Amino acid sequence: MTLTTARLTLRPLNADDWPLFYALHNDIDVIEKCFDKPSEAHVRAKFNERLKPWSPGGNTPLCLVIVETCTGKEVGVTGFTSSTVPNSQEVGYLLLPNFHGRGYATESLKAVLDYAIREHRVCEFKAVVTEGNVGSEKVLEKCGFQLIEKQPDAYMIGGILYTDHHFYLNRTDHTL
Template sequence: MLELNTPQLYMRQIQPTDWSLFAELQQEPAVMKYVGDPLPLAEQEMKFTSRLPPWQPGASHWLCLVVIEKDSQRPVGLTGFLPDETDSGQGEVGFMLLPEHQGKGYATVSLSAVVGYARQIGMTALTATVTEGNDASCRVLEKCGFAFVERIPDAYEIGNRRYADLIYRCPLNPYAA
């Protein structure tokens, strides 16, 4: 099982026993405010199940890691990336933290570990799509080496309101485009 460690956090691949964390994140309005509208339970279960197969380089599904606070041993969120389906060495990152663990630097620490792992396995670049207004996620990405590259107006709808998508990119090696 893939594991990443930092002084504060331990990250491991998601397991069936992590359903309650996944569901809590998906159902928490403060978390989902800039992610999307609530999904029916069946769709949440499908998303969860799709992330369970063991991940290794070359896999085409999400590398979904549970972020665990070392001191308390409590799960605080999820992080990871979805490799580009064209096998281009690129992927899109994502991260979600429970509200009580936001603002502690955990998103930055865990995403930095994910970026380091992606670089280690030879990926060429990571991207992120942020819903406009989610300034905290933009700051996390910038701290982790991502740069803003594009704003796509009216790209996404949450709660019957249109938002722009903000696209960020992080090249992982000097030869990445």
């Protein structure tokens, strides 16, 4: 499965993507508003989980590598995991810092949402963003998500408790 947009190609994660995946989970500019720097073993376990084949309705996350089509450069990853709510997915994305501000997160997320809606009739999506991660909030809003809840002191990063912002998108009309 490969998705394409005007500027990007999204392809499934493979074993050769370990350096990208590791960099995304260790670069302070990427993770500062997402999570504490994880151990290599934790990142490896997460990577291995995302290498498993994805299928609709399964519990394996869909993880796609975002590639800049004109240069072939790897930009980051995007995808979703099954939510506890049937026919609902939780979306996520991480991009390398030198690709921030180019609209790639929005463009790739729209492609993933469109794919899930069109091909798999997924109609509900959620996302959780740490307060202060303004860039991610803007991406979600551009993709039609709405902030539905703020959960104070929900997540600790660097010993500081942050409020989680919960976003929601319902596309029962199966269009984006």
